[in-house]
């Protein structure tokens with residue numbers, strides 16, 4: 220199995236790229252989905268979330284009021300860090316479980332048919348710096364960048380208030396950080412069709428090279 224982390228800030232194009240990779244044959248995992256799972260009604264971290272962000276943070280059905288939590292968490296760096304300290308260990312655990320499930324699936328498929336193709340898993344990572352503790356899972360880290368104005372406009376088209384966008388960007392790793400940690404960086408500055416073609420070309424190169432020949436990060440590396 221080959222695990223790729225796809226890093227990028229808010230509205231940079233991670234989902235657009237990973238959907239194209241999925242069409243090419245990859246399995247997608249989005250850390251924002253795991254974050255939703257971490258705040259679902261039966262989550263073990265809800266008592267801590269209530270203790271830090273207020274008893275009124277839960278819906279009558281028991282899940283978190285995400286908009287209210289976003290308002291409170293992104294009101295300051297300190298509050299955002301508090302939320303991350305509660306939530307990220309569970310997101311890390313859910314990611315490890317998901318990757319382990321896929322590895323077990325691949326092993327079972329291989330046992331039935333040794334010629335079955337290697338699984339390629341793409342993980343959408345909005346906050347690369349906070350995932351340093353799980354870099355050991357990644358065989359390869361790639362990224363996507365896009366100018367801030369285009370990202371703000373694209374997020375706005377999805378209904379995000381520009382102030383909310385700015386508050387989140389302020390807490391996110393910089394483009395320089397992404398470039399420094401990624402072996403390949405897509406620049407999502409042109410149309411979505413052009414982006415999709417670049418992604419398909421990249422995939423085709425990797426397939427031609429053979430995923431097993433792509434240099435792994437360290438010894439299935441753990442370096443930051």
Ligand SMILES: CC(C)(COP(=O)(O)OP(=O)(O)OC[C@H]1O[C@@H](n2cnc3c(N)ncnc32)[C@H](O)[C@@H]1O)[C@@H](O)C(=O)NCCC(=O)NCCS
Pocket residue numbers: 228229230250251254258285286288289292299302303306307310345346349387388390391
């Ligand atoms: C605060 C929450 C409830 C807001 O939920 P909401 O539905 O509005 O946003 P969603 O989860 O879909 O995230 C959208 C984007 O916001 C940005 N974002 C989310 N959390 C953070 C954060 N702590 N710092 C900076 N940006 C963030 C990311 O770019 C993300 O892709 C939620 O984002 C959350 O639980 N965040 C903390 C967990 C986290 O850090 N998740 C990022 C994945 S590791």
Ligand SMILES: Nc1ncnc2c1ncn2[C@@H]1O[C@H](COP(=O)(O)OP(=O)(O)OP(=O)(O)O)[C@@H](O)[C@H]1O
Pocket residue numbers: 227228229230231232233234235236251345373374377407408409410411412414
């Ligand atoms: N090249 C492009 N041209 C025009 N619109 C684009 C382009 N790439 C992405 N978009 C649009 O911009 C928005 C953000 O893209 P996408 O959802 O892929 O980013 P993301 O990084 O996954 O966002 P987030 O994780 O913050 O939700 C989407 O509405 C998407 O359709």
